Amino acid sequence: DIMDNVSMIVGSSTDVIAGEHTICTPGIIDTHIHFISPQQVVEAICSGTTTMIGGGFGPTDGSNATTCTSGPWNMARMLEAVDEMPMNFGFLGKGNDSLEASLLEQIAAGACG
Template sequence: VEEDRTFGGEEADFGGGKSIRESMAQGTTTRAEGALDTVVTNAVVLDWWGIVKADVGIRDGRIVALGRAGNPDVADGVHPDLHIGPSTDVVSGEGKILTAGGIDSHVHLISPSQVVEALATGITTVAGGGTGPSEGTKATTVTPGAWHLEAIHRALDRLPVNVLLLGKGNTVSAEGLREQAMAG
């Protein structure tokens, strides 16, 4: 860890006898006044720019700041965008590493259960193709034809990952390539 942005010894902690409670690390700041929706406390954040221990503030589903979260009325050094209020949910990041999602660039889209495994290992984006449990999908990472592309798009819509679909392009026919490209 290159930097501790939580001020070791004064961290915001949640649980029985811990500091995230009214008039301690939790203030009276409402969401309308800028309180976080969610705070991940005391996580080790691993990113391309470095490794830090920090609280991570989330509003509207997006990370808004890294630093020290808490109640600025009773604690010094609380980041101005990391106020914990009565409507803030807390996720304990103690002993955890928080990092950006990974990309798997060679996926045979055989089964939706692959997404569960991918997410469990930190993969949030997959690139590949297929049509499900077919011999073509087992052999290649492409999706052939307009009908299959439409079907796989519908199947992927409900999955909580980003997907880059690869289309089949192994023909010398200009019309065949055009048909595949127009299919999406």
């Protein structure tokens, strides 16, 4: 097939990958994760998710099953917990613009936002 402004060259080095009976999708980035169980990672991988962004480590009511992780110590524990998992992770810090120092502290500890 020929389309305007599109050039695809198929030659002797082109590799065709059969896709019959499969569903092929790009990697999914889930930006609203409540991290409440390590098994979520396995389920996410099986559904095509490549990146999980969220928070909520759970030891306090202020962050239990939320999408944010408060404080540098807790951020470090979250990063340690996922260090060897085959997934890209981003952890959101907790705070507001009236406490700029605590936000900067969490970003320095590894928060992605």
